[in-house]
Amino acid sequence: MPLIEIKELSKVYGFGDATTIALDEISLSINRGEFIAIMGPSGSGKTTLMNILGLLDRPTHGEYKLSNQHVERKTKIAQAMIRRDNIGFIFQSFNLLPRLTIIENVALPLAYKGVYQKRRLKAAEVVLDQVGLSDKEYYYPNQLSGGQLQRVAIARALINDPSIIIADEPTGNLDSVSARVVMELLKEVHELGNTVLMVTHNPSLTRYADRIIYMHDGNIVYDESTAVGEVPKRVQKAVEALRTSTDDDKLADVSAMMEEMPEQLSIKPVPKKSKSKSKSKTKVKSTRKKGKKK
Amino acid sequence: MILEYFKMALASIRGSKFRSMLTMLGIIIGVSSVMIIVGLGEGVRGQVAQQVSEVSESLIVIRPGKQAPSRPFSLDNLRSNDSRTGSLSEQDWRDTEKVEGVQSVVPIGIVSGVASYDDVDYDSGTIIATTSPLPDLLEQPVEFGAFFTPEESRRQVAVIGRAVADDLFQEAAPVGKSLFVRGQRYIVVGVFAQQKQGTFAVLNVNNSIMLPYEAARELGGTIQLSQVYVEAEASRDVSSVAGNITERLIDNHAGQEDFTVLEREEALEATNETFYQLAVFTAGVAFISFIVGGIGIMNIMFATVSERTREIGIRKAIGATSQQILGQFIMESVVLSILGAMIGVAIALLSSVLIRVTTDLQPIITPRVIVLVSVIAIATGVTSGILPAAKAARKDPIESLRSQN
Ligand SMILES: Nc1ncnc2c1ncn2[C@@H]1O[C@H](COP(=O)(O)OP(=O)(O)OP(=O)(O)O)[C@@H](O)[C@H]1O
Numbered sequence: 010m011p012l013i014e015i016k017e018l019s020k021v022y023g024f025g026d027a028t029t030i031a032l033d034e035i036s037l038s039i040n041r042g043e044f045i046a047i048m049g050p051s052g053s054g055k056t057t058l059m060n061i062l063g064l065l066d067r068p069t070h071g072e073y074k075l076s077n078q079h080v081e082r083k084t085k086i087a088q089a090m091i092r093r094d095n096i097g098f099i100f101q102s103f104n105l106l107p108r109l110t111i112i113e114n115v116a117l118p119l120a121y122k123g124v125y126q127k128r129r130l131k132a133a134e135v136v137l138d139q140v141g142l143s144d145k146e147y148y149y150p151n152q153l154s155g156g157q158l159q160r161v162a163i164a165r166a167l168i169n170d171p172s173i174i175i176a177d178e179p180t181g182n183l184d185s186v187s188a189r190v191v192m193e194l195l196k197e198v199h200e201l202g203n204t205v206l207m208v209t210h211n212p213s214l215t216r217y218a219d220r221i222i223y224m225h226d227g228n229i230v231y232d233e234s235t236a237v238g239e240v241p242k243r244v245q246k247a248v249e250a251l252r253t254s255t256d257d258d259k260l261a262d263v264s265a266m267m268e269e270m271p272e273q274l275s276i277k278p279v280p281k282k283s284k285s286k287s288k289s290k291t292k293v294k295s296t297r298k299k300g301k302k303k
Numbered sequence: 304m305i306l307e308y309f310k311m312a313l314a315s316i317r318g319s320k321f322r323s324m325l326t327m328l329g330i331i332i333g334v335s336s337v338m339i340i341v342g343l344g345e346g347v348r349g350q351v352a353q354q355v356s357e358v359s360e361s362l363i364v365i366r367p368g369k370q371a372p373s374r375p376f377s378l379d380n381l382r383s384n385d386s387r388t389g390s391l392s393e394q395d396w397r398d399t400e401k402v403e404g405v406q407s408v409v410p411i412g413i414v415s416g417v418a419s420y421d422d423v424d425y426d427s428g429t430i431i432a433t434t435s436p437l438p439d440l441l442e443q444p445v446e447f448g449a450f451f452t453p454e455e456s457r458r459q460v461a462v463i464g465r466a467v468a469d470d471l472f473q474e475a476a477p478v479g480k481s482l483f484v485r486g487q488r489y490i491v492v493g494v495f496a497q498q499k500q501g502t503f504a505v506l507n508v509n510n511s512i513m514l515p516y517e518a519a520r521e522l523g524g525t526i527q528l529s530q531v532y533v534e535a536e537a538s539r540d541v542s543s544v545a546g547n548i549t550e551r552l553i554d555n556h557a558g559q560e561d562f563t564v565l566e567r568e569e570a571l572e573a574t575n576e577t578f579y580q581l582a583v584f585t586a587g588v589a590f591i592s593f594i595v596g597g598i599g600i601m602n603i604m605f606a607t608v609s610e611r612t613r614e615i616g617i618r619k620a621i622g623a624t625s626q627q628i629l630g631q632f633i634m635e636s637v638v639l640s641i642l643g644a645m646i647g648v649a650i651a652l653l654s655s656v657l658i659r660v661t662t663d664l665q666p667i668i669t670p671r672v673i674v675l676v677s678v679i680a681i682a683t684g685v686t687s688g689i690l691p692a693a694k695a696a697r698k699d700p701i702e703s704l705r706s707q708n
Pocket residue numbers: 022023029030031049050051052053054055056057058301302
C-alpha cells in the first residue's frame with residue numbers, strides 16, 4: 010500500500026484569461042521509504058505539488074490519499090494536525106523564527122501538539138544532537154550559518170517523527186560545502202526509514218535519491234527509480250532536451266562547485282561516506298524556461 | 304495549551320519590548336487616570352460625608368434665598384454667607400421658636416463694623432450676633448473661658464475664635480481683655496477651640512467675634528440674619544419639623560418661599576447627588592479612555608500581525624491550526640493588557656501617594672476599584688485583540704511563507 014497516492018490531481022490558479030494550470034491531472038504514488046528528487050524548470054509546478062502533498066494547499070481537482078485516507082477535502086484543522094504529526098517541511102529559506110532560540114525553534118511543532126516544555130526541549134536536544142548542533146542549542150538563528158540553519162530546520166522537521174519529509178530546494182540558498190552536509194544529513198534521514206520528497210534544480214543532487222521525477226508545465230514527464238548514488242543518464246538527457254533558455258547560469262555554477270567540492274567531508278553525526286563517487290560531471294547549462302519569479 | 308500560549312506571548316512580548324510598551328500605553332494611561340480620578344472622588348466624598356455626619360442629626364439650617372434642591376453641593380456653597388434674594392427677619396426667628404417640635408433656635412446675625420484692640424483694627428473677622436445655645440448646636444467647644452449664658456444676653460461680652468485671639472490679641476487666651484466695636488467695649492469671656500479644618504461648618508468660627516444678640520442690637524445699625532440654626536426636639540422627626548418651619552415662614556413671607564430650610568439628610572442627599580454626577584462623569588472618562596486604549600491595542604496588534612506574516616506562515620506550516628494561532632495572538636493582547644493594567648495600577652498608587660504628600664487631597668484607591676478597573680482594562684484588551692488575532696488566524700500559510708515579513 011503506497012504512502013501517498015494522488016489521482017488526476019490538478020491545481021488551477023486564477024480564472025478567465027489569467028488562468029494558470031500549475032498542475033495538470035497528475036497521478037503519482039509514493040511508497041514508504043522512498044527518496045524522491047523532483048526536478049523541472051521554474052514554474053513547472055514543483056512547489057505547487059509539494060504544497061498540496063504537504064497539505065498546505067488544496068488541489069482544484071483530483072484525489073489525494075495519504076496512508077490510504079482521503080485528505081484533500083479535510084477541514085483546515087484536520088489538515089493542520091496531519092501536517093503537524095506526519096509531515097516535516099524543509100524550506101529553501103530555512104524559515105526559522107528569529108526570536109526563538111535554536112532549541113525552541115526545533116521544539117515548536119511539539120508545542121502545537123501540546124507536549125510539555127520539559128519533554129519538548131528534551132526531544133529537541135535529541136534531534137539537535139542527530140544533526141550535530143548540540144552546542145548551538147541556545148543560539149539564535151541570526152548567529153548561525155546557512156548550512157547550520159538548514160540542519161536546524163531538518164531537526165525541526167524530524168522532531169515529530171513524521172512519515173514524510175518535504176524539502177523544497179533545501180540547498181538552494183547554500184554554498185556547495187553546506188549543501189553537501191545538508192544532503193548527507195537528508196541521506197541519513199532517509200536511511201533511517203523516512204520518506205523524503207526533495208525538489209532540486211541541481212541534477213547532481215539526484216544521486217542521493219532512489220527515484221527521480223521530472224516535471225514540465227504541470228505534468229510529470231519522467232519518473233524513474235534509480236540506484237542511490239547515480240545520476241541517471243536520462244536525467245541528463247531530459248535536462249538537455251528540455252533546455253529552453255540559457256539566461257540562467259546558476260545551475261551551471263552549482264555543478265561547477267560540486268566538481269570542486271572536496272571528496273571527503275567530515276560530517277559530525279554522519280560518519281559514512283557517500284556510497285559512490287560523484288558522477289555529476291555533467292555541465293548542464295540551464296533548465297530554466299524563464300526567469301524564476303521570486 | 305493556554306499555558307503554552309501564555310509562554311509564547313511572553314516570548315514575543317520580550318522580543319519586542321518597545322512595541323509592547325507602545326501597545327500597553329493606552330491601557331496604562333486609561334487605568335491610571337481612571338483610578339486617580341475615582342480615587343480623588345472617593346477621597347473627597349469620604350471627607351464630605353464624614354463632615355456631614357459630624358453635624359448633629361437634629362440640626363436644621365434656615366438660610367435666606369431659595370436654593371434649588373439639586374444644586375450641586377460643595378463645602379463652599381454651604382459655608383458661604385452670601386444671602387440670595389430674600390432675607391430672614393427677626394420675626395422669622397421668633398416665629399420659628401414657636402413651631403412645634405423646635406427645641407432651640409440660634410440666629411446668626413452679621414453685625415456691620417470692625418473690631419479693634421489696642422487701636423488695631425481686625426479686618427478679616429466677622430462680627431456675629433447670636434445666642435447662648437450656639438456652641439452646643441454646632442458642637443463647637445470653647446477652649447478658654449465660657450460662652451455667654453442666657454443671663455448675659457445684654458452684657459457687653461464677646462467670645463472669639465482662635466484666629467482672632469492669635470491675630471488680634473496675639474496670645475492664646477486673651478480672656479478678660481476687651482475689644483471695641485463701634486466705640487463700644489466688649490470683654491472677652493471665652494475663646495473657641497480651633498475649629499476642625501474642613502469641617503462641615505456652616506460658619507467659620509475661627510475668625511468670628513460673637514456678641515450676645517441683645518447687646519449687639521444696642522449698638523444700633525442693622526443686624527442681618529445670615530442664617531438661623533434650629534435644633535429639633537430629639538423625639539421629633541426632623542423632616543416634619545423642617546416642614547412645619549417652612550409652612551410657618553411662608554406665611555411670614557407673604558406666601559413666597561424665598562428662604563431655604565436645610566436638614567442634614569438633605570445635605571447628605573445633595574452630596575450623594577453630586578457624587579453620583581461625578582461618578583457618571585468618571586465613568587464617561589473611563590469609557591472614552593478605554594476605547595482609545597482599545598483602539599491603540601487593536602492598531603498595534605494589526606501592525607504586529609502584518610509584520611509577523613511570515614512567522615504565522617511558518618507556525619502554520621509546522622502544524623499550528625488556525626485556532627492555535629488565534630489563541631496565541633489573543634493571549635498576546637491579554638498578557639499585554641494585564642501587564643498594562645498592572646503598570647497602570649502601580650502608577651495610580653504611586654501618584655495617589657504623591658498627591659497625599661503634596662496636597663490636601665486624600666485620594667482613596669480601594670481594592671474594589673483596582674479589581675474593577677483592571678477587569679475592564681483586560682476586557683478591553685481582549686476585545687481589541689480579537690480582530691487582529693482573527694486576521695492572523697485566517698492567513699493563508701503559503702501566502703504568508705512567501706511574504707518578506
Ligand atoms: N498563488 C498563485 N497564484 C497564481 N499563480 C500561481 C500561484 N502560485 C503558483 N502559481 C503559478 O503556478 C505555476 C507553478 O508554480 P510553482 O511555484 O509550483 O513552480 P516551481 O516549479 O516550484 O518553480 P520554481 O522552480 O521557480 O520554484 C507557475 O506558473 C506559477 O506562476
